[in-house]
Amino acid sequence: MIDYQLLQALYAVVTEKGFDRAAQTLFITQSAVSKRIYQLESLLGEPVLIRTKPPKATELGVKLLTHLQQVKQLELSLNLQSSTEFVDKQLPVSVKISANADSLATWLPEALSVPEDYCDFKYRFEIIAEDQTIALNRMKAGEVMISICSIDKPVNGGKVFELGALRYFVICSPAFKKRYNITSLHQLTELPCLVFDEHDKLQHQFLTHLNGSLPKYTHICPSSEGFKQAMIAGLGYGLLPSLQLGETIEKGELVNLMPEFYLDTPLYWHCWETESIQLEMLRCHAITIASKRLYQII
Amino acid sequence: MIDYQLLQALYAVVTEKGFDRAAQTLFITQSAVSKRIYQLESLLGEPVLIRTKPPKATELGVKLLTHLQQVKQLELSLNLQSSTEFVDKQLPVSVKISANADSLATWLPEALSVPEDYCDFKYRFEIIAEDQTIALNRMKAGEVMISICSIDKPVNGGKVFELGALRYFVICSPAFKKRYNITSLHQLTELPCLVFDEHDKLQHQFLTHLNGSLPKYTHICPSSEGFKQAMIAGLGYGLLPSLQLGETIEKGELVNLMPEFYLDTPLYWHCWETESIQLEMLRCHAITIASKRLYQII
Numbered sequence: 001m002i003d004y005q006l007l008q009a010l011y012a013v014v015t016e017k018g019f020d021r022a023a024q025t026l027f028i029t030q031s032a033v034s035k036r037i038y039q040l041e042s043l044l045g046e047p048v049l050i051r052t053k054p055p056k057a058t059e060l061g062v063k064l065l066t067h068l069q070q071v072k073q074l075e076l077s078l079n080l081q082s083s084t085e086f087v088d089k090q091l092p093v094s095v096k097i098s099a100n101a102d103s104l105a106t107w108l109p110e111a112l113s114v115p116e117d118y119c120d121f122k123y124r125f126e127i128i129a130e131d132q133t134i135a136l137n138r139m140k141a142g143e144v145m146i147s148i149c150s151i152d153k154p155v156n157g158g159k160v161f162e163l164g165a166l167r168y169f170v171i172c173s174p175a176f177k178k179r180y181n182i183t184s185l186h187q188l189t190e191l192p193c194l195v196f197d198e199h200d201k202l203q204h205q206f207l208t209h210l211n212g213s214l215p216k217y218t219h220i221c222p223s224s225e226g227f228k229q230a231m232i233a234g235l236g237y238g239l240l241p242s243l244q245l246g247e248t249i250e251k252g253e254l255v256n257l258m259p260e261f262y263l264d265t266p267l268y269w270h271c272w273e274t275e276s277i278q279l280e281m282l283r284c285h286a287i288t289i290a291s292k293r294l295y296q297i298i
Numbered sequence: 299m300i301d302y303q304l305l306q307a308l309y310a311v312v313t314e315k316g317f318d319r320a321a322q323t324l325f326i327t328q329s330a331v332s333k334r335i336y337q338l339e340s341l342l343g344e345p346v347l348i349r350t351k352p353p354k355a356t357e358l359g360v361k362l363l364t365h366l367q368q369v370k371q372l373e374l375s376l377n378l379q380s381s382t383e384f385v386d387k388q389l390p391v392s393v394k395i396s397a398n399a400d401s402l403a404t405w406l407p408e409a410l411s412v413p414e415d416y417c418d419f420k421y422r423f424e425i426i427a428e429d430q431t432i433a434l435n436r437m438k439a440g441e442v443m444i445s446i447c448s449i450d451k452p453v454n455g456g457k458v459f460e461l462g463a464l465r466y467f468v469i470c471s472p473a474f475k476k477r478y479n480i481t482s483l484h485q486l487t488e489l490p491c492l493v494f495d496e497h498d499k500l501q502h503q504f505l506t507h508l509n510g511s512l513p514k515y516t517h518i519c520p521s522s523e524g525f526k527q528a529m530i531a532g533l534g535y536g537l538l539p540s541l542q543l544g545e546t547i548e549k550g551e552l553v554n555l556m557p558e559f560y561l562d563t564p565l566y567w568h569c570w571e572t573e574s575i576q577l578e579m580l581r582c583h584a585i586t587i588a589s590k591r592l593y594q595i596i
Contacts (some may be wrong), residue, residue: 052350092515101512104524113531116477125533126518179414192390192422197356217390218458220424225403225523225542243380244523 003043007068009036010048010061017054017095042065055186057141064120066141070157070274075121082138092124093278098139099148100132100164101196103267105224107293108148120283132265133197139270145279147270159273161287164294165264168202170257172237177236177255185258189213194230194238197222202239206263216287228254239263243293264295302342305366307334307490308346308359313441315352340361355439365438368455368572370443390422391576396437397446398430399494400464401565403522404541405591406446409584417579427495430563443577445568457571459550459585460590463562466500468555469543470535475553477532480532484554487511492536493522493530502539504561526552537561541591 011034012022023030041047048061055067099108104127112125128138137147140159154160170185171266193203193215207213221230228244230236232253238256242262248254267290269283306344311331312322321328339345346359353365397406402425410423426436433447439458446449452458468483478489491501492514505511520526526542528534530551540560546552567581 004414038448051347053354056351074470101524104519104521104529106523109519109524109528109531109533113533117545124515124517127520127524128522129520217422219422221402221407222425222427223399223402223523224521226399226427227424229403230407230411233407235411 001067002064002067004040004068004071005180006036006040006043007064009033010057011065011068012050012203013037014057014061014065014141017052019055029194037257049182049280057058062141066140066157068144069142069145070272080155084198091293092122094126095146096125096126096128096144096277096283097146097148098128098130098135098137098144100135100150100267101129101222101224102132102241102244102265103148104129106166106241106284109291110293112282113291116192118285119148121281123278123282131197132267134199135199136270146283148264148267149270150267151270152266153266153268156271159268161269161271161283163267163287163290163298165266166241166243166262168206168239168241168265169259170206170237170261171231171240171254172257173232173234174252176231176234176237177257182257186211188237190216192236194227194236195216196227200264202263206239206261209263216221252274257272258266264297266297299363300365301337302366302369304334305362307331307427308338309363309366309444310441311335311347311353312355312359312363314540317353322376352401357407360439364453364455367440367443368570374428377400385494390420391574392422392424392443393577394424394425394426394442395444395446396433396435396442397428398426398433398448398565399522400430400539400542400563401437401446402427403473404426404539406524406584406595408591409587410580412580416583417577419579421576421580427494430489430565431499432497434568440576443569444581446565447566447568448567449568450564452568455571456568457573459569459581460565461565461567461585461588462594463564464530465593466504466537466539466561466563467543467557468504468559469538470555471527471530471532472511472531472550472553474532474535475555480555484509486535486555488514491516492525492534493518494525500563501560504537507561524586562595564595565592 013019013024016022017026017031017032023033023141026033037049044060046060047058047066050056050058098164130138132150135147136151136155138144139147140155151267152160154215163170180187189207195203195218204214207215227238249256269286271279271283310324311317314320314323317328317331321331322333328467333345342358344358346362348354348356429435430448433445434453435448436442437445438453450458478485487505493501493516495518502512505513517534519525525536526538529536547554567584569577569581
């Protein structure tokens with residue numbers, strides 16, 4: 001049987017990005033952390049960590065971390081099935097989630113806020129924001145229990161549920177439209193374009209779809225709200241989820257340049273096959289909220 | 299004289315986080331990038347890069363990158379003073395900025411949107427979001443031209459300007475207040491608290507100030523808008539900048555738990571002493587906007 005103290009040390013070093021901080025979260029000394037990692041590697045005859053800054057799990061390390069996540073899930077379920085003395089429903093369940101920034105800024109907080117009358121469990125969320133195309137990597141690396149992303153294929157040992165889609169429209173401010181005298185969308189190729197970060201290819205997809213071009217002039221603005229504010233301020237045009245529009249169109253702060261065109265980003269809920277009852281309840285609540293807020297594609 | 303092609307190779311490797319992507323942005327082969335770095339190190343007799351994933355600049359490397367930023371500034375100014383043939387005002391000036399997420403989500407986009415009638419320059423922004431306490435590290439590392447953060451001490455070779463302060467209030471949803479029957483703020487220590495990320499210590503500061511305690515139960519939510527939405531959904535309480543409140547109080551979505559208490563986070567504009575005229579114009583516009591949107595502390 002694996003000594004899970006050793007795996008927890010590995011988990012702490014990877015997620016806390018160092019031996020020092022891992023030691024703090026485990027309430028042991030740094031040399032004790034090193035010893036545990038060393039012991040794990042001696043047992044397995046292979047390194048589990050690459051000693052970079054921050055340290056990274058080797059392929060074997062990733063396997064062990066994924067396994068650890070699954071065992072944690074099983075333990076959660078187990079607790080519930082055992083005598084109630086062992087289950088403290090008042091103790092929050094720690095849930096680590098990787099999710100795309102636009103979900104985080106729109107429908108996800110409501111989805112994670114499980115009402116008391118829905119279930120007795122308390123959750124403590126630790127959310128990691130990642131692009132929808134790469135959020136699943138955290139799941140593959142065994143770093144999170146849940147991932148919300150645009151990839152529909154489950155990871156090894158995982159399962160997946162449809163959530164619906166975020167619908168993106170081509171948006172800018174009325175002043176921007178007027179300043180550049182936009183009469184045809186083909187002009188957009190040459191105009192300042194807002195991009196969330198290096199992974200965000202939505203604007204590129206849109207232009208490719210429109211006329212096979214790519215934006216020549218981009219601003220990088222890695223904040224969902226900042227993105228919208230930059231549009232309102234007239235820094236550029238970009239694709240914004242309809243859920244983020246609020247009353248900006250009615251108030252004349254933003255205009256939809258092409259109401260008949262949109263890009264749908266389908267979203268999926270990834271979790272482990274060994275999902276505990278606590279996370280199952282969370283998932284059911286989240287899917288209910290998603291079904292109200294996101295576009296359901298049939 | 300330094301061969302700036304070599305420094306640009308170093309800059310590209312550090313900012314693009316790898317030789318492969320550095321090669322793409324420089325339009326040269328990967329082996330040409332390696333050769334330039336090697337040449338630089340041979341010349342200096344000391345490594346400029348630590349070959350981790352991603353590669354990092356050594357202390358010497360950081361010095362060179364800082365120097366490069368300053369030279370770029372000087373070159374910008376130079377262009378303007380030389381014959382107008384060399385100045386294409388239509389070509390955007392690339393400006394890399396590190397800023398705190400709450401500025402990015404509130405007053406900064408407007409501040410960066412310099413109107414045509416204010417100056418002729420065009421800017422292309424690349425923003426990096428960092429906590430206000432560490433955003434200056436990007437400046438120290440010579441990676442950015444401008445940094446917006448809460449530290450008032452200029453970096454070596456840099457200068458600093460006051461912007462005003464973001465004012466944070468203690469906020470939660472009416473449902474959260476009712477659910478936990480909050481009658482005294484001392485109860486907050488035990489209740490779910492929202493924290494932006496590992497660097498965000500505002501909530502800790504507030505509790506320490508209040509009664510010397512620390513939050514026992516935190517959710518981590520690394521998105522400014524997600525933070526606000528999580529409050530509205532009732533996931534927890536936290537400190538929110540007044541600029542982000544909008545009409546949420548009037549609409550009954552949020553409540554200010556302690557209107558007479560606030561934490562001010564002063565913000566500063568850091569730039570290089572060799573600031574070009576383009577960036578000076580940008581700074582003046584930004585300071586004008588900041589003086590309207592932020593709290594001016596006298």
